[in-house]
Amino acid sequence: MERIPILRMGEFLLVTIQVDMHDRLAMTLQDDLTNKIQQTGASGVLIDISSLEIVDSFIGRMVANISAMSKVLDAETVVVGMQPAVAITLVELGLSLPGVRTALDVEKGMQLLRGALGAHEEEAQYAACEG
Amino acid sequence: MSTKEKSRISDVIKRNEEGLLADWLQEQDSKVRHNIKEVVLREQCAEFLQLLNVAYETGLDIKRSEWDGVRKFLAEISRRRGEAGFSPSETATFVFSLKRPLFTLLRKEFGKDAVLLADETWNATLLLDGLGLYTTEVHQKTREEVIARQQQDMLELSTPVVNLADNILALPLIGTLDSSRTQVVMESLLQKIVESGSTVAIIDITGVPTVDTLVAQHLLKTVTAARLMGADCIISGIRPQIAQTIVHLGVDLGNVITKATLASAFKLALERNNLAIMRTASPVKHKNIEVA
Amino acid sequence: MPLAKVEPVAMWTEPDLLQVRQPAGRAVREETIPLQSEADIVQARQLVRKWAIEAGLGLVDQTKFVTAASELARNTIIYGKGGIMRLQMLHEGVRRGVRLTFEDKGPGIADIKQALTDGYTSGSGMGLGLSGAKRLCNEFDIVSKVGEGTRVMIARWK
Numbered sequence: 001m002e003r004i005p006i007l008r009m010g011e012f013l014l015v016t017i018q019v020d021m022h023d024r025l026a027m028t029l030q031d032d033l034t035n036k037i038q039q040t041g042a043s044g045v046l047i048d049i050s051s052l053e054i055v056d057s058f059i060g061r062m063v064a065n066i067s068a069m070s071k072v073l074d075a076e077t078v079v080v081g082m083q084p085a086v087a088i089t090l091v092e093l094g095l096s097l098p099g100v101r102t103a104l105d106v107e108k109g110m111q112l113l114r115g116a117l118g119a120h121e122e123e124a125q126y127a128a129c130e131g
Numbered sequence: 132m133s134t135k136e137k138s139r140i141s142d143v144i145k146r147n148e149e150g151l152l153a154d155w156l157q158e159q160d161s162k163v164r165h166n167i168k169e170v171v172l173r174e175q176c177a178e179f180l181q182l183l184n185v186a187y188e189t190g191l192d193i194k195r196s197e198w199d200g201v202r203k204f205l206a207e208i209s210r211r212r213g214e215a216g217f218s219p220s221e222t223a224t225f226v227f228s229l230k231r232p233l234f235t236l237l238r239k240e241f242g243k244d245a246v247l248l249a250d251e252t253w254n255a256t257l258l259l260d261g262l263g264l265y266t267t268e269v270h271q272k273t274r275e276e277v278i279a280r281q282q283q284d285m286l287e288l289s290t291p292v293v294n295l296a297d298n299i300l301a302l303p304l305i306g307t308l309d310s311s312r313t314q315v316v317m318e319s320l321l322q323k324i325v326e327s328g329s330t331v332a333i334i335d336i337t338g339v340p341t342v343d344t345l346v347a348q349h350l351l352k353t354v355t356a357a358r359l360m361g362a363d364c365i366i367s368g369i370r371p372q373i374a375q376t377i378v379h380l381g382v383d384l385g386n387v388i389t390k391a392t393l394a395s396a397f398k399l400a401l402e403r404n405n406l407a408i409m410r411t412a413s414p415v416k417h418k419n420i421e422v423a
Numbered sequence: 424m425p426l427a428k429v430e431p432v433a434m435w436t437e438p439d440l441l442q443v444r445q446p447a448g449r450a451v452r453e454e455t456i457p458l459q460s461e462a463d464i465v466q467a468r469q470l471v472r473k474w475a476i477e478a479g480l481g482l483v484d485q486t487k488f489v490t491a492a493s494e495l496a497r498n499t500i501i502y503g504k505g506g507i508m509r510l511q512m513l514h515e516g517v518r519r520g521v522r523l524t525f526e527d528k529g530p531g532i533a534d535i536k537q538a539l540t541d542g543y544t545s546g547s548g549m550g551l552g553l554s555g556a557k558r559l560c561n562e563f564d565i566v567s568k569v570g571e572g573t574r575v576m577i578a579r580w581k
Binding site: 020021022023024053054055056057058084085086088089092093094095 | 462482485555
Binding site: 080081082083084087088090091092097102103104105108109 | 317318321324325328330352355356357358359360361362
């Protein structure tokens with residue numbers, strides 16, 4: 001069955017979503033990711049959505065779920081590369097991604113993860129709209 | 132008009148197509164200033180006559196679907212001429228200049244029957260008037276579209292996004308912000324954020340005289356969208372009056388960072404990137420220039 | 424079709440909701456696809472994207488419209504127990520637009536007004552996404568009858 005590959009980059013996991021996902025694929029990704037976090041003991045997850053042209057409420061919820069579940073497994077999630085049109089649409093939808101951090105690209109995302117794991121009082125960048 | 136007479140008109144045109152075409156081309160030659168290649172014009176006229184014939188068979192109501200082909204063809208011609216800067220008259224002339232050659236032809240064919248000639252001439256007039264007016268409408272809409280596009284271009288030009296330093300963008304807004312302008316601004320800023328890889332964007336509204344709820348909402352949406360992408364926005368240049376308005380309107384700025392001046396916003400942006408502006412110990416020496 | 428013709432009717436009175444007006448424009452082309460399984464959602468998205476591009480919509484407008492279509496397509500499959508999506512290319516003078524109609528013969532929505540105010544506030548809500556979809560489009564209309572089905576119409580103009 002079609003699966004989205006999860007790459008390991010040191011203590012982080014990297015998922016690159018490139019296809020227009022159908023719901024079942026998204027659910028599978030959720031499962032695979034949580035399993036992998038547990039298996040590898042990864043401390044951070046990077047979800048690269050720079051190729052995603054559509055993010056609807058289902059995918060939004062999936063991302064929020066992954067982030068929440070990762071946190072329970074003691075890993076931070078960063079969503080990277082959201083396209084401007086997608087960001088504008090999500091804001092219009094009123095979809096908030098609570099507790100989900102974001103970064104412009106994978107590199108900045110990793111910086112963010114390393115920073116978050118470093119000093120405690122680091123000024124963290126929260127992407128979510130709190131209202 | 133009975134079916135028998137209907138088909139006589141298109142029959143007449145079909146039999147005399149070459150002659151009619153030549154006469155029509157000649158009429159336009161004298162009236163149209165711009166240089167449309169003779170060959171192109173001839174093609175356009177020929178196609179129009181053919182389409183006209185087909186539609187003529189079904190009657191005179193140009194709004195009906197059988198006339199879709201004719202209207203589509205005319206719309207295309209009008210649009211092209213509108214974009215090329217032709218005046219409405221020059222565009223409509225394409226249709227109207229067909230009148231004289233056509234009436235001459237009708238007189239030749241039906242000259243003996245005064246009543247029939249009058250009827251057919253009247254029908255032809257109605258038809259060509261309708262089509263001519265249609266081209267004018269399309270022409271106008273096209274000009275409006277051109278103007279709208281130019282306005283859009285002006286909007287984009289008037290909201291330049293500036294690269295202040297590594298990873299720091301500044302967007303100095305000047306003038307009134309309306310809904311459509313703010314949307315253009317928003318999209319432009321977000322695009323620049325991606326292109327430059329900037330993590331901080333300073334939106335300076337010193338030059339914006341008033342901020343109402345709608346504008347405030349748009350600004351907030353921009354900030355939220357930027358955050359979803361992984362960049363932070365700082366809104367600077369909030370004058371006391373605007374600060375008052377925002378409070379009165381009950382707009383909740385939430386965690387949006389605001390600074391009174393662009394300078395303080397810039398300083399904050401630098402700090403965010405672990406940068407700072409320092410005074411150097413001795414004057415910096417440039418080639419050939421001594422800085423006191 | 425057991426459902427009556429869609430008459431745009433103001434079914435609510437909140438002032439800030441989109442004003443329902445007569446659907447404008449003439450449909451010059453039409454296509455209907457089934458919405459039965461979630462794989463159909465992806466197909467629907469791609470088809471709507473194609474039509475939106477053809478109508479001349481800019482990238483942001485395309486994205487908004489396709490996202491709205493995705494929400495409504497999912498609703499049709501999950502809540503409506505399957506149905507269809509009809510695409511129509513609209514012409515109004517020189518203006519171009521796309522209209523989508525989602526129809527199902529599912530259980531219907533009992534309280535439309537409530538469904539329209541249940542927005543996504545936390546991203547984990549189970550709302551029908553109707554209000555979100557509405558905000559993303561120029562035109563929105565919904566007719567639903569318990570036990571008979573639901574029809575939602577959205578349109579986006581260039």
